[in-house]
Amino acid sequence: MNVPALRLQQVTKRYGAAHVLHGVDLELRAGECFGLVGVNGAGKTSLIKCMLDFCALDGGSVEIFGQPHHRPAARQPLGFLPERFTPPYYLTGADFIRYLLTLQGLPYDPQAVAAMLAALDLDRDALKRTVRSYSKGMTQKLGLAACLLARKPLYVLDEPMSGLDPKARALLKDQLRSLHQAGSTVFLTSHALADVDELCDRMAILHGGQIRFSGTPAECRAQFGAATLEQAFLTCIA
Numbered sequence: 574m575n576v577p578a579l580r581l582q583q584v585t586k587r588y589g590a591a592h593v594l595h596g597v598d599l600e601l602r603a604g605e606c607f608g609l610v611g612v613n614g615a616g617k618t619s620l621i622k623c624m625l626d627f628c629a630l631d632g633g634s635v636e637i638f639g640q641p642h643h644r645p646a647a648r649q650p651l652g653f654l655p656e657r658f659t660p661p662y663y664l665t666g667a668d669f670i671r672y673l674l675t676l677q678g679l680p681y682d683p684q685a686v687a688a689m690l691a692a693l694d695l696d697r698d699a700l701k702r703t704v705r706s707y708s709k710g711m712t713q714k715l716g717l718a719a720c721l722l723a724r725k726p727l728y729v730l731d732e733p734m735s736g737l738d739p740k741a742r743a744l745l746k747d748q749l750r751s752l753h754q755a756g757s758t759v760f761l762t763s764h765a766l767a768d769v770d771e772l773c774d775r776m777a778i779l780h781g782g783q784i785r786f787s788g789t790p791a792e793c794r795a796q797f798g799a800a801t802l803e804q805a806f807l808t809c810i811a
């Protein structure tokens with residue numbers, strides 16, 4: 574039997590008196606593209622922080638490819654793009670990519686870097702410029718490039734389309750499809766339900782601290798008797 578890429582069991586998270594996650598169960602099969610959706614403040618980023626051991630759980634457990642998430646080795650097969658990606662402003666794009674690759678024991682391959690920048694439509698000149706001179710979309714592309722260059726079995730991407738122009742969104746979707754075809758598992762959050770519909774094998778709706786729906790986008794439409802994923806989402810959280 575295949576080990577799940579991610580398994581969350583009864584995950585509970587509180588910030589002081591505020592209960593954000595109440596017993597969340599979620600399982601990602603290895604090799605699938607999975608989308609987590611929910612309104613602002615639903616707890617998507619908190620769930621990711623719990624998964625990656627950036628904050629302590631108040632209950633439950635998380636396993637990454639069968640290993641308890643708090644073991645550093647469990648996170649080795651994982652690439653992560655945070656929701657608010659803010660690289661050190663004084664580094665050049667090349668410095669930043671080199672730094673992240675070095676941390677993972679990977680070489681800086683100028684050809685691979687150039688190919689990834691082209692694949693995300695980030696001008697190669699950006700490598701020489703300090704990050705302080707980047708636009709929001711350029712910064713997001715740099716974060717995506719650094720993350721995707723590491724070639725990991727599992728990617729956790731918190732709102733990866735954030736700040737991207739229509740061309741870059743289309744290119745990123747191509748990249749995510751390629752990763753999927755190559756066998757990587759992708760977990761992403763998104764507010765663009767059309768992207769989730771297009772890209773994801775399965776999805777979950779997080780609302781009120783709990784998973785209200787988990788299944789394929791087609792199952793989501795069918796379960797809520799809706800023609801579109803947007804209508805299904807609205808019915809689900811009503």
Ligand SMILES: Nc1ncnc2c1ncn2[C@@H]1O[C@H](COP(=O)(O)OP(=O)(O)OP(=O)(O)O)[C@@H](O)[C@H]1O
Binds near residue numbers: 588614618
């Ligand atoms: N460090 C923190 N301390 C206190 N409350 C927090 C903290 N981080 C998040 N929260 C609260 O937890 C709730 C969930 O926030 P979270 O960022 O996980 O939501 P989200 O679903 O990712 O939202 P968005 O779609 O707006 O990015 C919100 O009410 C938020 O204010």
